[in-house]
Amino acid sequence: MNPQKSADRRSAIPRTDTLLADPRLVRAADRIGRPRVRGLVRDAQQHARDGDLLPEQVLSHVLAALPTGPTTLRPVINATGVVVHTNLGRAPLSPAAVEAMTLASGYTDVEYDLADGTRARRGRGTIDALLDAVPAAEDAHVTTNGAAALVLIATALAQGREIIVSRGELVEIGDGFRLPDLLTSTGARLREVGTTNRTHLADYAAAVGPDTGFILKIHPSNFLTVGFTSSVSVRELSGLGVPVVADIGSGLLHADPALPDEPDATQWLGAGADLVTASGDKLLGGPQAGIVLGRRDLVTVVRRHPLARAVRVGKLTLAALEATLRTPQTRVDQALHATPESQEARVRALVARLRDADVDATAVPCAGAVGGGGAPGVELPGWAVRLAPSFAAALRTGDPSVVGRLDRGFCLLDLRCVPPDADPSVAAAVLAVSRRLDGSPCT
Numbered sequence: 001m002n003p004q005k006s007a008d009r010r011s012a013i014p015r016t017d018t019l020l021a022d023p024r025l026v027r028a029a030d031r032i033g034r035p036r037v038r039g040l041v042r043d044a045q046q047h048a049r050d051g052d053l054l055p056e057q058v059l060s061h062v063l064a065a066l067p068t069g070p071t072t073l074r075p076v077i078n079a080t081g082v083v084v085h086t087n088l089g090r091a092p093l094s095p096a097a098v099e100a101m102t103l104a105s106g107y108t109d110v111e112y113d114l115a116d117g118t119r120a121r122r123g124r125g126t127i128d129a130l131l132d133a134v135p136a137a138e139d140a141h142v143t144t145n146g147a148a149a150l151v152l153i154a155t156a157l158a159q160g161r162e163i164i165v166s167r168g169e170l171v172e173i174g175d176g177f178r179l180p181d182l183l184t185s186t187g188a189r190l191r192e193v194g195t196t197n198r199t200h201l202a203d204y205a206a207a208v209g210p211d212t213g214f215i216l217k218i219h220p221s222n223f224l225t226v227g228f229t230s231s232v233s234v235r236e237l238s239g240l241g242v243p244v245v246a247d248i249g250s251g252l253l254h255a256d257p258a259l260p261d262e263p264d265a266t267q268w269l270g271a272g273a274d275l276v277t278a279s280g281d282k283l284l285g286g287p288q289a290g291i292v293l294g295r296r297d298l299v300t301v302v303r304r305h306p307l308a309r310a311v312r313v314g315k316l317t318l319a320a321l322e323a324t325l326r327t328p329q330t331r332v333d334q335a336l337h338a339t340p341e342s343q344e345a346r347v348r349a350l351v352a353r354l355r356d357a358d359v360d361a362t363a364v365p366c367a368g369a370v371g372g373g374g375a376p377g378v379e380l381p382g383w384a385v386r387l388a389p390s391f392a393a394a395l396r397t398g399d400p401s402v403v404g405r406l407d408r409g410f411c412l413l414d415l416r417c418v419p420p421d422a423d424p425s426v427a428a429a430v431l432a433v434s435r436r437l438d439g440s441p442c443t
């Protein structure tokens with residue numbers, strides 16, 4: 001380029017102070033800090049110097065680059081039909097849990113007795129809510145997640161000793177994490193018994209000895225073994241004279257007829273488990289947490305172990321978990337139990353709205369899933385809006401972001417996990433994408 005022209009263009013680039021004085025950037029600096037806004041200004045000026053932007057485009061480039069909210073996490077409308085979607089943050093919190101977190105977000109009496117002005121048991125309201133929900137448990141403890149609950153129990157009850165576990169239950173829970181590695185990382189030894197498909201009571205009985213810390217029963221929550229299989233029930237294991245720790249994973253506290261093969265905490269404690277562990281953000285429908293329920297003496301040992309301090313939950317988790325336990329119906333429950341009839345009516349209304357605007361949409365029956373490594377093989381009958389596949393990526397990157405699923409060459413929007421009051425947002429997102437796709441020559 002002509003050096004004179006290039007110099008002219010450089011001098012036309014708005015100066016940093018001028019840009020930072022723009023009222024919109026002043027407001028942005030109040031929200032996200034002046035250094036970050038200045039960084040975005042410098043980036044845009046550099047683009048202009050490099051010839052990628054015209055000088056008059058610098059300000060609008062900065063405005064477009066400003067973060068829209070206080071976090072880079074973006075809300076997503078989950079139209080996948082997968083209720084506990086790990087990549088989408090697992091359980092969505094109920095309005096009561098959100099309100100509880102807001103209330104607890106400032107100073108709060110999380111471990112303080114306001115009447116006496118003294119220290120109190122941390123999170124006692126949450127423990128009470130757990131014990132009210134599961135009367136079969138004598139005591140309860142909360143950790144940062146289900147994996148932490150297992151690590152804490154293994155450390156407190158079996159460090160330097162043996163955990164007896166069936167070879168059919170040594171599961172990988174996702175993203176390459178395996179329960180056997182997690183357990184042995186504590187310094188406990190695994191005493192594997194039985195085979196992949198069959199383990200008998202006699203296998204466990206033969207392994208019990210002076211080195212036994214506990215027997216671990218893991219619900220293989222993310223796969224099914226079918227055919228020539230057998231496993232030993234918690235009731236049978238509870239007769240072997242050593243503690244039985246049962247990992248139900250999902251977090252169901254009571255039996256759910258919609259999920260007949262999922263064990264629940266009440267059932268396994270009733271069958272004689274000494275401790276039950278579960279996640280807070282799967283079928284329980286609450287925040288990320290690990291839950292330990294069972295015998296008071298064992299919960300006390302676990303709770304008092306030094307490692308407990310390293311996997312302690314914050315006040316926000318305690319607040320959200322308590323509210324989740326007290327709320328009559330969580331959003332996970334609503335999604336799991338949404339009837340095909342109610343979903344069909346919503347899907348047909350949405351399709352009619354889209355067709356009015358000439359979008360090629362069809363109402364189709366589909367199957368949702370529990371997800372989150374829970375209830376493998378269970379299909380939840382529902383309905384979806386079927387769209388051309390080009391909608392999938394455009395809806396994901398739109399605002400609001402809508403994540404559907406691709407099925408046999410179509411983009412399906414399953415409304416099971418979409419709160420009914422968000423149906424108009426889904427319609428608006430599809431209409432916006434359809435206008436964008438119509439306008440672009442290559443789709």
Ligand SMILES: *Cc1c(COP(=O)(O)O)cnc(C)c1O
Pocket residue numbers: 145146147148173218219220221222247248249250278279280289290372373
């Ligand atoms: C999900 C799961 C875990 C891990 O729980 P996180 O809360 O994800 O740490 C452990 N065991 C089983 C059986 C699970 O399903």
